[in-house]
Amino acid sequence: MLDAGSTNRRPRGVRFLITVMLTAAALAAPSPADAAVSRAELALRWAPIHYQDVDATGSHALSGQSDYVTRVDFDGDLDGRNNWDRAGQAGAALAAHVYYSVVETSTHWYITYFFFHPRDWTDHPFFETEHENDGEGALFAIERDGSTYGVLRSAVTVAHSDFFSYTPTGSTWTSGGESIDGTLRFQASPHDTFQHPVTAQEAQGHGLKAHPQYDINGDGLVYYPSTSAETPSNGNDRDVRYQLIDIFATGGLWAQRSNASLFASLGTFAGDTSGDCGVGTWRCSANSANAPWGWDDGNDAPARGEIASDPAKLAAAYFTVPSGLARAYSYNPYAGAAAALAEAARTAPPTVD
Numbered sequence: 447m448l449d450a451g452s453t454n455r456r457p458r459g460v461r462f463l464i465t466v467m468l469t470a471a472a473l474a475a476p477s478p479a480d481a482a483v484s485r486a487e488l489a490l491r492w493a494p495i496h497y498q499d500v501d502a503t504g505s506h507a508l509s510g511q512s513d514y515v516t517r518v519d520f521d522g523d524l525d526g527r528n529n530w531d532r533a534g535q536a537g538a539a540l541a542a543h544v545y546y547s548v549v550e551t552s553t554h555w556y557i558t559y560f561f562f563h564p565r566d567w568t569d570h571p572f573f574e575t576e577h578e579n580d581g582e583g584a585l586f587a588i589e590r591d592g593s594t595y596g597v598l599r600s601a602v603t604v605a606h607s608d609f610f611s612y613t614p615t616g617s618t619w620t621s622g623g624e625s626i627d628g629t630l631r632f633q634a635s636p637h638d639t640f641q642h643p644v645t646a647q648e649a650q651g652h653g654l655k656a657h658p659q660y661d662i663n664g665d666g667l668v669y670y671p672s673t674s675a676e677t678p679s680n681g682n683d684r685d686v687r688y689q690l691i692d693i694f695a696t697g698g699l700w701a702q703r704s705n706a707s708l709f710a711s712l713g714t715f716a717g718d719t720s721g722d723c724g725v726g727t728w729r730c731s732a733n734s735a736n737a738p739w740g741w742d743d744g745n746d747a748p749a750r751g752e753i754a755s756d757p758a759k760l761a762a763a764y765f766t767v768p769s770g771l772a773r774a775y776s777y778n779p780y781a782g783a784a785a786a787l788a789e790a791a792r793t794a795p796p797t798v799d
Contacts, residue, residue, distance in 0.1 A: 483594050485777075486692065488596075489546040490671055490690060491640060492642070493546070494671070496668070497657050497669075498667040499648050499661065500513045500681040501665070504569030506569060506722065507567065510665060512533065512567050513652070513681070514540040515688065516542065516563070516564065518699065524708045526716035527720070529564040529579055530564060530578040530720070530721050533565055540677055541677045542677070544559055547692070548777070549754075549755075553590055553772040554590060554599075554771065555588040556586070556587055557586045559583050559585075560581060560583040560738050561654065564578070564579060566799070568727050570727060571726060576730050577717055577730060577731045577734035578718060578732075580735050581735045581799075582605065583603070583654060585603075585760070587619075587761050599767075600613050600619050600765055604654055607744065607796070611765070612629060614631070622767075627655075632644065637672050644657040646658065666681075666682065666684075669687070674687055700780075703783070712783075712786055713737050714737075714794070715737065718732050736799060739787060742796075742797040744796050748760040748763055750791035755784070758773050
């Protein structure tokens with residue numbers, strides 16, 4: 447290396463060549479914005495702004511808290527059979543969390559979002575059923591178009607035992623084996639710089655659709671994706687941040703799928719009829735809530751759980767996709783349990799939620 451006072455200089459042609467090489471190297475090196483996005487970052491980018499209707503009437507509503515979204519172990523344990531009662535105890539920690547999983551092909555990312563409530567409840571005295579635990583959600587298909595986060599092409603939501611399909615304005619995807627049920631709209635978040643898709647859940651039974659097919663009717667919560675979890679200040683809090691939890695995290699929800707305290711069978715949460723579940727209404731049913739690998743629309747071609755475990759199959763069945771749809775997965779942790787999931791799909795009773 448030459449010191450500052452040296453009179454030796456490289457020939458002009460050599461200096462020019464070095465300059466060209468350094469410039470080319472700088473252009474070729476990926477900037478942070480161009481670097482591969484992590485699955486957690488991808489899930490946070492596309493996580494929905496979520497409208498949750500709240501009903502505070504009746505003892506089973508817990509003054510509206512029965513409609514708060516939270517984590518499966520909100521009470522500090524992984525016992526699915528005590529959640530109904532624990533949700534009603536003083537000091538119950540109902541901070542907002544939403545689960546997600548990412549599955550990848552060469553052409554698309556598929557992100558499943560899972561919203562959990564400790565109670566599926568009602569305040570009607572006739573012909574209504576309650577149950578412990580409740581799991582609804584949505585699948586988003588994102589085309590890998592070369593941009594950092596891709597472009598969202600479709601959503602399929604879970605409302606009890608039915609699926610509903612949506613596309614955003616301008617999507618290249620159109621109706622296929624199933625008709626499109628509406629438009630998926632976007633909304634700016636006050637907590638980041640992105641436009642997020644907007645979903646909504648009804649009170650009590652918590653069916654999930656694109657907003658405003660469900661909407662807040664009176665009291666309600668608006669949840670925003672974030673890196674922190676907040677507990678609503680009351681049942682009419684319009685700015686609550688929720689934190690994402692990876693379904694595939696070490697020791698996480700997928701790892702617990704054989705935990706008999708949490709799951710009654712593969713994809714179905716354990717829930718009993720203890721406490722006041724069913725009191726004042728038709729009945730309380732046991733083992734009636736499902737994780738994403740247990741979701742099913744029995745009238746549609748995809749099998750039980752494939753909305754999460756084989757989302758490319760569901761996308762191909764539901765939509766017409768002009769840009770091509772790879773079916774082989776480059777990342778799919780559900781695949782390791784494919785035989786067990788197929789057997790559950792064959793033998794499980796019809797999904798009722």
